[in-house]
Amino acid sequence: MNLFEDKILNDIANSILIIIMMWAIYVGLTWIIKKIFNVSSKTKIGDKKRVLTVVKLVNNVIKYLVIIIALLMILERFGFNTKGLIASLGVAGVIAGLAFKDIVSDFIGGIAIITDNQYEVGDYITIGGFTGSVIEVGMQTTKIKAYNGDVKIISNGNISEVINHSKNPNVVNIDVSTSYDDDTATVEKVLNEVCEEINKSVVYLKSDLVLLGIQDLADSAIVYRLSCEVEPMRGIELSREVNKLIKTHFDANKLVLPYNQLVIHNDN
Numbered sequence: 001m002n003l004f005e006d007k008i009l010n011d012i013a014n015s016i017l018i019i020i021m022m023w024a025i026y027v028g029l030t031w032i033i034k035k036i037f038n039v040s041s042k043t044k045i046g047d048k049k050r051v052l053t054v055v056k057l058v059n060n061v062i063k064y065l066v067i068i069i070a071l072l073m074i075l076e077r078f079g080f081n082t083k084g085l086i087a088s089l090g091v092a093g094v095i096a097g098l099a100f101k102d103i104v105s106d107f108i109g110g111i112a113i114i115t116d117n118q119y120e121v122g123d124y125i126t127i128g129g130f131t132g133s134v135i136e137v138g139m140q141t142t143k144i145k146a147y148n149g150d151v152k153i154i155s156n157g158n159i160s161e162v163i164n165h166s167k168n169p170n171v172v173n174i175d176v177s178t179s180y181d182d183d184t185a186t187v188e189k190v191l192n193e194v195c196e197e198i199n200k201s202v203v204y205l206k207s208d209l210v211l212l213g214i215q216d217l218a219d220s221a222i223v224y225r226l227s228c229e230v231e232p233m234r235g236i237e238l239s240r241e242v243n244k245l246i247k248t249h250f251d252a253n254k255l256v257l258p259y260n261q262l263v264i265h266n267d268n
Helices: 003-036 045-077 082-099 101-115 184-201 235-252
Strands: 124-127 130-137 141-145 151-155 170-178 210-217 222-230
Touching (some): 003 045, 101 130, 130 151, 184 210, 184 222, 184 235
Antiparallel strands (some): 124 130, 130 141, 141 151
């Protein structure tokens, strides 16, 4: 066996050792990442999904870095000018970065959304004047579904401001119009009864429904205001329940819910 063959065999053996070594480094780093971002059975589903996405992303970055380093080390063993190759890769990287800057921007935006917990699937949000429920959060785009079924797909890189309506309890104010002819004490007694019944029966309240008092002396009605906090996105549901009870209690107590009337004067 000549010196050339000996060198080839030696380079192949060293390349195998490099592959084994880099594989061990990759396994070790991914194990460390898994321990750092520990996900247990007690972790909330939303948090678990977010953490697993970040772990997957970091592992992919590590994997490609390890592959590139291993390839460069192996090429150097076989006599290639890796410094020139690295310089070429740098130029190619700049060109690729300019060509795919929007994709990179979307990708970075997706990472920020996930790591900052700006929103997740199921949240009710507003982005750029469009309001709806989040149905998908990807690394490049976010999909929002409006109440009428319209779906808007937004590039993550274009998202600069988000209003998340699902993060905190929603404040619900319910205005009730009553007749000027009805006794104020009776009206307030009935409205307090409605509040008590709602507080006993509705499970998604975050604070008791209370009568704040007279909100407005309108042209044809005295307007009372009821207020409370509810779980995110349950305000409309509560308003319906309260309005139904108000109608029932007002009818039982012979109180009037005023409505617009047209009065015609005939001087003839």
